[in-house]
Amino acid sequence: MRKHLTDGELRATLDGELESERLQHLEACADCQARQRQLEVEHAQIARQLVFLASVDESVPAVQKVWNRFSQQILMKKETSMFKKWFTFPGVRFGAAALLILALVLAFPGTRALAGELLSLFRVQHVTVVPVDFTGMEQLNGAVGNNISQLISESVTMQKEPSDPVNVATTDEASQLTGFNVRAPEGLTPSRISVMNGSAFTFTIDRAKAQALLDEAGRSDLVLPEDVDGADVSVNIPSSASLAFGNCPEPSNKSEAERERQRETEGSGSPGRMYADCIIFAQIPSPEVSAPASLDINKLAQIGLEFTGMTAEEAAQFTSTVDWTSTLVVPVPKNAATNQQVTVDGVTGTLIERPSDDAPQFALFWVKDGIIYTIGGLGSNSQKALEIANSLP
Amino acid sequence: MLTKSMIDSMKNLKTDVVETTSTESFSSAFEALFQEHWAHVYRLLNRLVGDPAEAEDLALETFVRLYQRFPLRETEFNPGGWLHRVATNLGLHSIRSWKRRERYEMAAGKYALEETPEVRPAEILAQEEERRLVRLVLAQMNKRQSQLLVMRYSGLSYKEIANALGLAPTSIGPLLLRAEREFEKQYRALPGTNRQGRRAKEE
Numbered sequence: 001m002r003k004h005l006t007d008g009e010l011r012a013t014l015d016g017e018l019e020s021e022r023l024q025h026l027e028a029c030a031d032c033q034a035r036q037r038q039l040e041v042e043h044a045q046i047a048r049q050l051v052f053l054a055s056v057d058e059s060v061p062a063v064q065k066v067w068n069r070f071s072q073q074i075l076m077k078k079e080t081s082m083f084k085k086w087f088t089f090p091g092v093r094f095g096a097a098a099l100l101i102l103a104l105v106l107a108f109p110g111t112r113a114l115a116g117e118l119l120s121l122f123r124v125q126h127v128t129v130v131p132v133d134f135t136g137m138e139q140l141n142g143a144v145g146n147n148i149s150q151l152i153s154e155s156v157t158m159q160k161e162p163s164d165p166v167n168v169a170t171t172d173e174a175s176q177l178t179g180f181n182v183r184a185p186e187g188l189t190p191s192r193i194s195v196m197n198g199s200a201f202t203f204t205i206d207r208a209k210a211q212a213l214l215d216e217a218g219r220s221d222l223v224l225p226e227d228v229d230g231a232d233v234s235v236n237i238p239s240s241a242s243l244a245f246g247n248c249p250e251p252s253n254k255s256e257a258e259r260e261r262q263r264e265t266e267g268s269g270s271p272g273r274m275y276a277d278c279i280i281f282a283q284i285p286s287p288e289v290s291a292p293a294s295l296d297i298n299k300l301a302q303i304g305l306e307f308t309g310m311t312a313e314e315a316a317q318f319t320s321t322v323d324w325t326s327t328l329v330v331p332v333p334k335n336a337a338t339n340q341q342v343t344v345d346g347v348t349g350t351l352i353e354r355p356s357d358d359a360p361q362f363a364l365f366w367v368k369d370g371i372i373y374t375i376g377g378l379g380s381n382s383q384k385a386l387e388i389a390n391s392l393p
Numbered sequence: 394m395l396t397k398s399m400i401d402s403m404k405n406l407k408t409d410v411v412e413t414t415s416t417e418s419f420s421s422a423f424e425a426l427f428q429e430h431w432a433h434v435y436r437l438l439n440r441l442v443g444d445p446a447e448a449e450d451l452a453l454e455t456f457v458r459l460y461q462r463f464p465l466r467e468t469e470f471n472p473g474g475w476l477h478r479v480a481t482n483l484g485l486h487s488i489r490s491w492k493r494r495e496r497y498e499m500a501a502g503k504y505a506l507e508e509t510p511e512v513r514p515a516e517i518l519a520q521e522e523e524r525r526l527v528r529l530v531l532a533q534m535n536k537r538q539s540q541l542l543v544m545r546y547s548g549l550s551y552k553e554i555a556n557a558l559g560l561a562p563t564s565i566g567p568l569l570l571r572a573e574r575e576f577e578k579q580y581r582a583l584p585g586t587n588r589q590g591r592r593a594k595e596e
Contacts, residue, residue, distance in 0.1 A: 006567065007567070007570055008564075008566040008567025008568075008569075008570050009566055009567075010566075011566045011567070011569055011570040011573075012551070012565070012566030012569075015545075015551070015566075017550070017551045017562075017565070017566065018566070039570075042573075042577075043573065045577075046573045046576060046577060047546075049523060049527050049580070050527065050542060050546040050576075051546065052440060052524055052527075053437075053440050053441065053542075053543060053546040053547045054440075054546060054547060054548055058436060058439065060431070060432045060435045060436060061435065061445075061449055063427075063428050063431050063432070066431060066435075066449065066452075066453065067424065067427055067428070067431075069453060070427065070453050070456055070457070073453060073457060074457065074460055
């Protein structure tokens with residue numbers, strides 16, 4: 001006679017899952033049958049408790065409705081991912097100020113006000129947003145993205161490296177270190193105040209390489225003007241200050257993508273849950289951008305906007321509405337974020353909101369007396385940003 | 394439960410997907426997959442977490458993760474089994490989170506009262522309390538053992554479970570028995586349960 005059934009095999013018989021050869025043994029073996037009955041009693045109690053997991057014909061949300069929701073989620077994830085991709089490029093890894101600097105470099109504030117051989121100097125007086133469909137920039141994920149990173153890295157010469165942020169005790173101390181009056185809302189105590197030294201770099205345009213990249217990305221219809229070759233664009237970023245409210249991550253000059261990789265490695269949760277009540281209030285005097293007056297910034301801006309997926313007409317229409325000599329243009333994901341103009345701190349500001357199931361975000365921008373202010377946070381309580389801004393002395 | 398015809402259709406779809414090159418056909422292949430499995434994935438999660446809104450979110454997240462794997466290159470990839478495994482993991486992860494758990498505990502009682510008015514509330518509450526404790530035990534058990542229990546009791550065959558978890562079909566019986574015994578042990582250890590006393594009373 002073959003050996004008795006194991007407990008595991010007996011358990012399988014209760015689900016009708018034992019192979020027939022072993023079942024023959026069971027039919028002939030009284031010992032195994034007794035053990036099976038015992039196991040059946042043990043199993044019945046557990047089965048009674050877990051039976052609710054079994055399929056029943058409960059109603060389900062209409063498939064078309066959830067498919068639409070799914071499609072929207074995919075679009076937003078794709079777009080956010082491409083948006084973050086920009087922040088992995090060298091030359092823009094400057095922590096809290098990254099968005100501002102990036103926007104500035106991308107937007108190339110214009111030169112049309114001046115002529116001749118003089119360098120033009122620009123300062124930010126206004127903020128505007130340009131909705132960009134980042135899903136159209138998937139080519140950045142592959143070799144093209146790496147080549148763009150390499151080109152930027154080769155084209156940037158750092159004159160002054162940014163330092164790591166330093167925590168200070170008071171806004172007075174922050175004002176002393178940064179050289180401008182750091183403001184704090186009345187009635188709210190920041191959990192941390194930090195300052196970051198300024199930085200400066202020059203970006204030299206290599207037309208042949210830049211055009212080769214456009215061609216490689218399948219956009220040979222976009223032709224860079226010949227005279228951009230060798231043009232130097234200098235960016236000087238002053239020292240900045242930031243005030244944190246609530247539980248916030250330590251300031252860092254790492255890019256968002258690098259921080260995300262770190263969170264994954266460490267197994268920590270999503271920032272949306274870890275820092276749900278965090279609000280950062282950043283302040284920075286306008287960066288200065290110098291470029292040769294001969295540079296046709298409107299043309300370059302138009303090419304940049306078309307590269308992001310705008311039609312030539314849309315790009316031309318947008319460039320014609322912007323005063324490039326004084327406007328900071330902030331690119332925001334077209335499908336994943338909304339923006340509106342708001343009155344804040346006595347001037348007109350822009351409130352950008354990115355709804356999301358797991359990590360909604362908001363950012364409020366405005367410029368006053370030459371200082372760019374941003375209040376950003378996780379969560380959907382953008383009203384808090386307006387309250388902070390409107391309680392500034 | 395995944396029927397033979399469902400599994401066959403998934404295999405066919407898998408072949409279509411592997412051969413798909415254009416964005417449009419890729420999108421319609423994925424939409425077909427979504428429409429075929431949506432109800433199954435949603436129901437599994439709804440039973441597991443006991444909260445329709447949470448179940449819908451998690452079911453969508455399950456499909457987002459499948460989407461991120463597309464286009465499929467593995468010749469042996471089984472979308473049905475994969476979806477079941479990922480949905481189970483997401484559901485278990487969800488009930489491990491105390492905040493969500495707190496929410497579904499409240500939601501479970503509320504929905505039960507709304508949907509079965511003919512049953513006396515005391516019975517519903519007792520039933521929901523038991524389900525709450527079962528979910529707590531599933532959430533705190535070893536992940537592989539919880540997966541086995543959820544998959545088996547939601548109707549998968551041993552072969553389907555083995556396929557989804559990368560195990561030999563003959564190992565499912567012994568592993569399932571071990572998981573059930575662990576479940577029983579942890580259930581008994583929960584405050585508020587008196588399994589032995591209850592059994593004696595039943596006998």
